[in-house]
Amino acid sequence: MGCASSRNVTPIAREWPNEPHHFYKQKVCWNRLCSLCDQFLVGYMNYSAQCTKCNATVHKWCAPRFKSFCMKGFPDVDRKEKLVKQIYYEGHKLVLVKKQFHTRRCWCCAGYVGRYYHLCYVCKVCNFICHPHCIGNMKLTCKTVQKDNFCNEIQGHKFVLTYKKLWTQCEKCHFNLDIFLTPAYKCKECGIKVHSDCKHFYNFECPSTYLSLGIAFLHEGDSTVMTQKFFCYGCDRDFYGCERESRFCHFSKRFYCINCHSNHSEILPDRVLLHWDFAPDTVCDWSRLVLRYMHSKSFISLDEVSSLVTQLHRELISIERILLEIISYYENLPECKKAFDKILYKIKNCWPNLLETPLHFSLSNFEDIYKCFNCENPSKDLFCPIVIESHEKIIQHVRHNCKTCISKSYSCAICCPVSPDSEINKEFEDVLYPFENSVIKCPDEECTFPVCVHRRCLKKNPDFVCPNCKSKIEDK
Numbered sequence: 001m002g003c004a005s006s007r008n009v010t011p012i013a014r015e016w017p018n019e020p021h022h023f024y025k026q027k028v029c030w031n032r033l034c035s036l037c038d039q040f041l042v043g044y045m046n047y048s049a050q051c052t053k054c055n056a057t058v059h060k061w062c063a064p065r066f067k068s069f070c071m072k073g074f075p076d077v078d079r080k081e082k083l084v085k086q087i088y089y090e091g092h093k094l095v096l097v098k099k100q101f102h103t104r105r106c107w108c109c110a111g112y113v114g115r116y117y118h119l120c121y122v123c124k125v126c127n128f129i130c131h132p133h134c135i136g137n138m139k140l141t142c143k144t145v146q147k148d149n150f151c152n153e154i155q156g157h158k159f160v161l162t163y164k165k166l167w168t169q170c171e172k173c174h175f176n177l178d179i180f181l182t183p184a185y186k187c188k189e190c191g192i193k194v195h196s197d198c199k200h201f202y203n204f205e206c207p208s209t210y211l212s213l214g215i216a217f218l219h220e221g222d223s224t225v226m227t228q229k230f231f232c233y234g235c236d237r238d239f240y241g242c243e244r245e246s247r248f249c250h251f252s253k254r255f256y257c258i259n260c261h262s263n264h265s266e267i268l269p270d271r272v273l274l275h276w277d278f279a280p281d282t283v284c285d286w287s288r289l290v291l292r293y294m295h296s297k298s299f300i301s302l303d304e305v306s307s308l309v310t311q312l313h314r315e316l317i318s319i320e321r322i323l324l325e326i327i328s329y330y331e332n333l334p335e336c337k338k339a340f341d342k343i344l345y346k347i348k349n350c351w352p353n354l355l356e357t358p359l360h361f362s363l364s365n366f367e368d369i370y371k372c373f374n375c376e377n378p379s380k381d382l383f384c385p386i387v388i389e390s391h392e393k394i395i396q397h398v399r400h401n402c403k404t405c406i407s408k409s410y411s412c413a414i415c416c417p418v419s420p421d422s423e424i425n426k427e428f429e430d431v432l433y434p435f436e437n438s439v440i441k442c443p444d445e446e447c448t449f450p451v452c453v454h455r456r457c458l459k460k461n462p463d464f465v466c467p468n469c470k471s472k473i474e475d476k
Contacts, residue, residue, distance in 0.1 A: 249261060315370070409431040413452070
């Protein structure tokens with residue numbers, strides 16, 4: 001946990017008031033709450049007790065159980081700054097403030113702050129708020145401290161305290177997350193959210209560590225309940241009993257119980273790669289977490305998958321060829337890098353790692369490619385239309401618009417033996433670059449003026465020889 005020494009501040013000794021309350025019977029307003037049980041005092045006016053010094057009001061039967069000390073022991077509040085004293089605890093820069101907090105709750109006990117004498121501790125950095133007598137039960141460190149040196153690694157998950165309002169469920173107990181009751185933790189890698197008490201019992205490993213094994217998501221063969229000995233593969237519970245049920249996960253090929261399998265449907269990567277099938281099927285909760293992580297991260301490498309998949313689909317082959325051409329133009333023509341950055345800004349904003357690793361795709365990329373080639377009116381914001389549009393703009397820039405790029409180009413020595421800048425070559429509209437896959441350059445390194453030809457032209461004329469190399473041989 002964070003501490004005061006991490007911020008190089010000497011903690012101030014807390015001098016808590018030790019004077020007990022002095023209760024007496026008193027009629028109070030109808031909208032007052034009991035300081036202990038949070039119940040209204042309506043109907044119990046003759047049985048309410050109020051402290052003579054700090055005005056704390058409780059039911060008569062709640063007064064013996066009200067163990068907090070009287071707040072009269074605190075010094076008076078300055079009207080200008082409204083500050084009493086400042087302490088450093090768990091990295092928080094806490095200040096005792098006297099304000100009207102009607103809607104805010106204490107982060108330690110979840111009780112309203114306004115009903116406790118209108119005094120509370122507030123952190124200047126992270127806006128943490130709590131009652132004065134709840135500081136001893138504090139479990140949350142300040143966000144400035146936990147950003148530096150507070151990270152729990154459990155089963156590959158990198159849990160970090162979160163201070164945002166979370167309206168989701170805990171991945172372990174499936175109850176709502178409420179940071180006012182218990183601290184909430186979030187994994188920096190996969191984004192799951194759990195309670196502070198549940199993170200130690202979360203048995204499933206992080207998808208980032210699981211997918212680091214490469215193509216481990218291609219499972220072969222189906223399991224049966226008998227091979228699992230009638231036990232859940234996730235929590236090791238048996239399937240016996242009238243309320244027990246076994247559910248099959250189509251991703252891990254295992255059986256799970258109702259607590260580990262909520263019948264969520266997701267697209268399966270093995271069906272996409274083997275059969276180009278995007279029909280969703282039921283998976284367990286952990287498999288759903290892995291597939292959602294794969295949907296946004298580029299973990300599927302075509303180089304690794306090609307050894308298992310006998311034949312890639314034509315859509316993938318065409319997109320792969322387009323991406324490799326874009327990268328070849330981007331790397332081999334550095335003079336026009338600014339122009340290429342303007343053309344490829346959509347790809348860099350949406351998929352920043354795509355140009356660095358062009359053969360690594362995510363499930364969302366595969367889904368966009370499928371929609372682009374199989375839908376009548378695909379959206380222009382999908383992956384495939386953006387890549388095709390940027391490729392067409394680069395071809396137009398390199399072959400027709402930019403003079404600096406054309407000056408570095410060649411013309412085919414077989415079908416168009418003219419320089420690329422000449423007017424005759426405009427009829428062919430074909431400019432060659434030596435780094436293209438469809439072009440072959442003279443392999444002789446000593447050739448002073450090497451030529452380039454099309455591969456298709458060289459197949460038709462296999463006896464073709466570079467004219468510069470041929471003249472050297474004749475001179476000798």
